[in-house]
Amino acid sequence: xxxxxxxxxxxxxxxxxxxxxxxxxxxxxxxxxxxxxxxxxxxxxxxxxxxxxxxxxxxxxxxxxxxxxxxxxxxxxxxxxxxxxxxxxxxxxxxxxxxxxxxxxxxxxxxxxxxxxxxxxxxxxxxxxxxxxxxxxxxxxxxxxxxxxxxxxxxxxxxxxxxxxxxxxxxxxxxxxxxxxxxxxxxxxxxxxxxxxxxxxxxxxxxxxxxxxxxxxxxxxxxxxxxxxxxxxxxxxxxxxxxxxxxxxxxxxxxxxxxxxxxx
Amino acid sequence: xxxxxxxxxxxxxxxxxxxxxxxxxxxxxxxxxxxxxxxxxxxxxxxxxxxxxxxxxxxxxxxxxxxxxxxxxxxxxxxxxxxxxxxxxxxxxxxxxxxxxxxxxxxxxxxxxxxxxxxxxxxxxxxxxxxxxxxxxxxxxxxxxxxxxxxxxxxxxxxxxxxxxxxxxxxxxxxxxxxxxxxxxxxxxxxxxxxxxxxxxxxxxxxxxxxxxxxxxxxxxxxx
Ligand SMILES: Nc1ncnc2c1ncn2[C@@H]1O[C@H](COP(=O)(O)OP(=O)(O)O)[C@@H](O)[C@H]1O
Ligand SMILES: [Mg+2]
Numbered sequence: 001x002x003x004x005x006x007x008x009x010x011x012x013x014x015x016x017x018x019x020x021x022x023x024x025x026x027x028x029x030x031x032x033x034x035x036x037x038x039x040x041x042x043x044x045x046x047x048x049x050x051x052x053x054x055x056x057x058x059x060x061x062x063x064x065x066x067x068x069x070x071x072x073x074x075x076x077x078x079x080x081x082x083x084x085x086x087x088x089x090x091x092x093x094x095x096x097x098x099x100x101x102x103x104x105x106x107x108x109x110x111x112x113x114x115x116x117x118x119x120x121x122x123x124x125x126x127x128x129x130x131x132x133x134x135x136x137x138x139x140x141x142x143x144x145x146x147x148x149x150x151x152x153x154x155x156x157x158x159x160x161x162x163x164x165x166x167x168x169x170x171x172x173x174x175x176x177x178x179x180x181x182x183x184x185x186x187x188x189x190x191x192x193x194x195x196x197x198x199x200x201x202x203x204x205x206x207x208x209x210x211x212x213x214x215x216x217x218x219x220x221x222x223x224x225x226x227x228x229x230x231x232x233x234x235x236x237x238x239x240x241x242x243x244x245x246x247x248x249x250x251x252x253x254x255x256x257x258x259x260x261x262x263x264x
Numbered sequence: 265x266x267x268x269x270x271x272x273x274x275x276x277x278x279x280x281x282x283x284x285x286x287x288x289x290x291x292x293x294x295x296x297x298x299x300x301x302x303x304x305x306x307x308x309x310x311x312x313x314x315x316x317x318x319x320x321x322x323x324x325x326x327x328x329x330x331x332x333x334x335x336x337x338x339x340x341x342x343x344x345x346x347x348x349x350x351x352x353x354x355x356x357x358x359x360x361x362x363x364x365x366x367x368x369x370x371x372x373x374x375x376x377x378x379x380x381x382x383x384x385x386x387x388x389x390x391x392x393x394x395x396x397x398x399x400x401x402x403x404x405x406x407x408x409x410x411x412x413x414x415x416x417x418x419x420x421x422x423x424x425x426x427x428x429x430x431x432x433x434x435x436x437x438x439x440x441x442x443x444x445x446x447x448x449x450x451x452x453x454x455x456x457x458x459x460x461x462x463x464x465x466x467x468x469x470x471x472x473x474x475x476x477x478x479x480x481x482x483x484x485x486x487x488x
Contacts, residue, residue: 146391150373153390157372193390193408195370 002033003190004106004116005237008134009142009150012122015084015172018118018212019141019202021049022219022227026234028083032114035074037106039131040121041097047087051215052077061089070108079220084113084148094127098193106134115237124158127225132159138167139199144174144184168197170233173204187244200233201244202226268426269448272298281316288322292330300337316347323352356416364402365384371395371409391431400424410434414459420476423467424456433457433464440464 006019020036028034038046041060047053058073059130063086070086077083086109109116120131132138138159142152152169159167171190179186191198202208203225211218219230232242270333271294274285286295303310327336331349338344349356362380371377373392377385382399389395393409400421401413407425412434414421419436433440438459454469458476473480 150390150392153373154392155376192406193388197387 002110002114002116002119004110004135005137006120006132006154007119007138007139007141008128008132008216010124010155011148014141014148015243016141017046017049017055017119018208019139019172020117021217022230025080025083025217025219027115027237030234030238033082034115035109035113035115035207036085037109038086039102039117039118039127041088042090042093043121044088044090046119047085048215049212049217050085050198052085056087059089060088061092061096063105064097074200077193077233079202088125094121096255097130099133101128102130103134117260123187124155132162132164135164140167140169141170141172143181144190147197149185149190149193152248156194156196163242166196168199169194170199171201174201184205199236201227202229210261273302283318284318284319286321288324292326296337298334299334303337303341309339310344312343314343314345317344318347321351321356325351325356329389345349390394404475419427419459422456422458424454426454428457428466430454435464438462438464
């Protein structure tokens with residue numbers, strides 16, 4: 001039986017959907033069977049990021065309302081054999097699904113897949129509660145800005161309350177230059193404030209935007225640092241200890257890195 | 265009989281939430297049983313969005329156990345959040361808390377850790393998080409959020425933290441926003457905040473005994 005991992009953030013626009021898509025693909029590239037579940041009903045965009053928009057026939061709400069079988073709504077990826085997308089509905093709103101239905105659906109998907117990546121809507125209301133219910137693990141995405149970290153912290157507290165064990169954090173859109181001149185927080189600071197394990201750091205790069213725009217997630221473009229970062233995250237999810245990379249080396253850096261990930 | 269008693273529990277809606285006025289002339293158990301009745305009946309009336317509850321005891325002081333009993337009656341309605349318990353004159357409690365309460369863990373953004381008496385927190389308070397106590401607050405960790413000591417007016421309460429870099433401090437009813445230079449002193453040992461002349465001041469921990477001589481320990485091994 002597989003694992004359901006919810007990707008959440010609190011604050012909008014920090015990269016939940018981008019993270020879900022790229023980690024999902026990265027996991028699929030290692031040979032795992034992966035389903036991406038978009039729970040952002042009404043604001044569907046995982047399908048666009050994945051370049052699968054024109055293949056959608058049924059969506060999440062159709063499955064909930066039993067207009068179709070679950071398997072009929074699964075959209076097969078055009079690049080990876082073992083990767084599927086269950087899209088959100090664009091025409092409905094968040095009230096058209098409830099926690100009980102989502103729990104059932106995630107339990108069903110877990111039977112078929114190694115990993116179910118759940119893309120969560122922004123906010124901490126019903127949409128959030130639905131998405132996290134039934135998840136085995138949580139990834140909290142944040143940028144290294146105060147406002148984003150404040151919301152991530154709030155979400156970690158709520159995840160603890162919803163009994164989703166040990167959330168891990170992905171720092172997205174990281175700019176080491178800015179962290180150095182105090183324009184954003186350093187990785188060290190973020191980890192110490194949030195007091196949870198670090199899953200990875202994804203650099204800020206316009207290629208991430210470009211590739212999302214074109215429906216070809218960055219992780220498929222092997223040479224970029226962002227792609228490497230997502231692949232490393234996928235390995236860490238599978239329990240491997242992969243060193244952190246920020247595109248540059250610093251003195252004493254690897255010692256700190258070991259502390260962040262909690263090994264040796 | 266014959267004379268109509270005025271209700272022991274009067275409930276009023278205010279713009280801040282609900283006001284529970286408890287009749288001071290009735291024995292407290294009688295007040296509690298009426299409160300219980302009112303909360304249990306028309307219970308659909310209570311279950312709504314989170315509501316702040318202020319309890320006014322009138323000219324009455326209650327014990328910890330009575331308070332606990334009263335809080336339990338409210339606990340069946342999770343949305344009713346007791347914000348204050350007030351008495352007309354002075355403190356609403358007959359006895360003050362003794363000793364110090366130990367709590368461990370991170371107080372995250374949006375979370376509130378409340379305590380009656382002195383509080384020792386083993387962990388951090390993050391920006392957006394709140395710790396509140398009627399006594400003093402000691403944080404073995406980083407205080408980055410809001411701390412309110414002496415919540416019911418005790419102006420001798422202090423706030424101490426291994427790393428004192430709060431967004432805001434409150435002692436009794438004085439509010440202070442830390443001046444910018446605080447942040448640089450973050451690494452320079454343990455500090456505490458206290459009230460002096462109606463203002464919050466911050467000082468190094470080793471000055472506490474001078475400022476509060478009543479709690480200074482004295483080396484009296486050879487005196488007896
Ligand atoms: N590492 C990154 N570098 C640059 N841009 C990014 C990065 N991650 C996300 N973005 C951009 O940020 C925007 C919001 O991302 P998205 O994944 O839609 O966020 P969310 O799902 O949290 O609302 C998109 O335009 C996306 O391309
Ligand atoms: Mg999104």
